[in-house]
Amino acid sequence: MGKKPVVIGVAGGSGSGKTSVAKAIYEHFQGHSILMLEQDYYYKDQSHLPFEERLKTNYDHPLAFDNDLLIEHLHKLLNYEPIEKPVYDYTLHTRANEVIYVEPKDVIILEGILVLEDERLRNLMDIKVYVDTDADIRIIRRLLRDINERGRTLESVIDQYVNVVRPMHNQFIEPTKRYADIIIPEGGHNHVAIDLMVTKIRTILEQKSFL
Numbered sequence: 001m002g003k004k005p006v007v008i009g010v011a012g013g014s015g016s017g018k019t020s021v022a023k024a025i026y027e028h029f030q031g032h033s034i035l036m037l038e039q040d041y042y043y044k045d046q047s048h049l050p051f052e053e054r055l056k057t058n059y060d061h062p063l064a065f066d067n068d069l070l071i072e073h074l075h076k077l078l079n080y081e082p083i084e085k086p087v088y089d090y091t092l093h094t095r096a097n098e099v100i101y102v103e104p105k106d107v108i109i110l111e112g113i114l115v116l117e118d119e120r121l122r123n124l125m126d127i128k129v130y131v132d133t134d135a136d137i138r139i140i141r142r143l144l145r146d147i148n149e150r151g152r153t154l155e156s157v158i159d160q161y162v163n164v165v166r167p168m169h170n171q172f173i174e175p176t177k178r179y180a181d182i183i184i185p186e187g188g189h190n191h192v193a194i195d196l197m198v199t200k201i202r203t204i205l206e207q208k209s210f211l
């Protein structure tokens with residue numbers, strides 16, 4: 001049996017700090033063989049729909065994601081084959097034309113709101129993490145980010161949060177906390193939790209004779 005890369009799943013609500021946790025882990029392993037895979041990049045292609053229709057899509061429902069493609073890509077990376085990762089455009093609400101060529105690595109960090117929701121994804125993970133941040137902090141972060149980086153208005157962010165993000169979080173995201181091996185309060189600012197994670201990943205890498 002050949003070696004298989006280590007997969008770390010990082011889930012949590014929108015604005016919880018998943019990206020910070022994933023980046024903090026990534027930076028600890030700078031110089032090693034590590035890559036990041038974002039579930040957001042695997043939103044279903046909606047280029048066949050008019051823009052107005054794309055605005056109405058529920059982006060917080062499990063069916064919004066092309067998990068089949070994500071799983072196919074994960075299997076390839078686990079077999080040390082490269083992938084062509086899709087690129088997602090938040091302003092146009094659909095997949096961009098370009099793809100990113102990604103070389104396989106020994107450690108894969110898979111980050112996204114619903115990565116713990118799909119049993120097929122969970123079964124491919126060595127460590128399952130849930131970033132648990134209070135809803136008030138999450139909405140503040142989301143407001144700033146969506147207005148500054150994703151071209152949204154204050155009204156649209158609030159409307160989407162109340163009518164879609166919040167109910168979907170309670171129905172689909174929060175319940176996946178039960179699958180986590182580790183629950184990290186307050187995301188990337190939790191240095192103790194990040195250090196524990198890094199130590200555990202190192203142990204797994206040593207066991208698999210990667211280090």
Ligand code: CTP
Pocket residue numbers: 012013014015016017018019020040043059060089090093094111112113141142165
């Ligand atoms: N989303 C959106 N419009 C789209 C596609 C997705 O508003 N066209 C939103 C969804 O509503 C979903 C969010 O994007 O709630 C997912 O990204 P999020 O988890 O907020 O971003 P990350 O940076 O990955 O996470 P974190 O803030 O935890 O670092």
